[in-house]
Amino acid sequence: MRTTHLMSEAFPTRLSATVQQYLSQVAGPREHLSLLRWQMGEGHRLDERTTYPGHLTTSAVILSPDHRQTLLIDHVTIGRWLQPGGHYEPSDHFYLSAQREAEEETGVTGLRLHPWHAGSDRPFVIDSHDVPGKPSRNEPPHVHHDLQYLFIADPALPLIPQLEEVHAAQWQDASMLGEFAPKVVERLRTVASPA
Template structure:
């Protein structure tokens, strides 16, 4: 199955099974319908990214990064890189940016590739890469890891990686934060 067919199937399933009534993902669905190369960062007005909400087993902490370009704390993630599943792309970004060890896909996903949230959001341009402002269609996945294990920030993209109280996510990703509050911790 091609990347776009896989993405179309994933987005359709998300809209049917997870999305709230105001989540329409109009731009993403239009770009899929127009057959844009959404797996390429040059594709405008937007392209796919993946990110990881890495939780402590008791759901009281979340792993965040201090992003060099954006200049604020965010969940680890980045431009989609080819992988067998979207969640594997998200996990690869988390490991690269934070050095988090032994993270596992959260039980909410039931071993599948359905995103916990899809957040299409505007990002500033990057003059170093000659990128104008554009949209990231971020497929977001949940993982669980031990916050006692050491972290190593990837210094090219990340000033720091740290475990923060889960409430820090309220400003960063309000949709995901609201959904997380309804989840039970891993047992």
């Protein structure tokens, strides 16, 4: 319990540093992250899924070494193909939360943080987006502030999808990212594949 308390106190400081680094080094001219920054300024507990109007999630954009394929999940609640991810779980680094979600949902092994990150916790994209509520949990429609990280994995390795959370996990053509992650696609154009 003591460790969780210390983590939750450190969380706002780490999130603030991560958002500032993203804004100064990565964000495009129209990315202001206004709602996220307002909630941070108000002291909202963004690490708790019961915080509204929004809270933190992390996700993994997983690419094959040549960047031609991406690993996607067929999301049970949303009903479409997306990158794996979920609500933030306490971790030493935000990318570790994204990695854990990806491994749990897909069974992927051998994930490596993409060299673009240079070993840092700087997100590739921060995307605040509306999500439908979940009446079974008394959740109203709200916002997910999603810290998105790039990973590399071998598409030849077997996958074991977590069927309670996803209908399927599957490698697909990387062009599929354009249907739900346009910022990722745009930014990937400037990133060399490590293959």
